[in-house]
Amino acid sequence: MTKHDIQQLIEAGLPGATVRVISDDGQHFEAEVIYSGFAGKLPLAQHRMVYATLGDRMGREIHALQLKTRAS
Template identity: 70%
Template structure:
C-alpha cells in the first residue's frame, strides 16, 4: 500500500475532499483530510467517514492511519 493510493481512495469516497497522506514504511500512515462532509460532526464521526472509504484495507494492508480531519472553513482559518 502507498500513500498516493490511500489518498485517492479517500478522495473518491468523499467527493470534493482533499487528502494529503504520508507514510514511508507501507503500513503506517498519517493523513490530513479536508472535506465539507465533516461539517457539524465530532472527530470520531469524521474518522469513521474516512475509515469507511478504505473498507477492509484498515487493519489489513493499512496497519495504522493517524488522521487530522478538517472542514474547508477550519482549514482556511489555519492559514497556509
C-alpha cells in the same frame, strides 16, 4: 498499499475532499483530510467517514493510519 493508493480511495469516497497522506515506512500512514461534509460532525464521526472509504483494508493492507480531519 501506497500512500497514493490511500489518497485516491479517500478522495473517491469523499468527493471534493483535500487529502494529504504521508508515510515514512510504507506501513504506518498519516492522513490529513479537509472536507466540507465534515461540517457539524464530531471528530469521531469524521474519522468514521474516512475509515468507511478504506473498508476492510484497515488492519489488513493498511497497518496503521493516524487521522487529522476538519471541515473546509
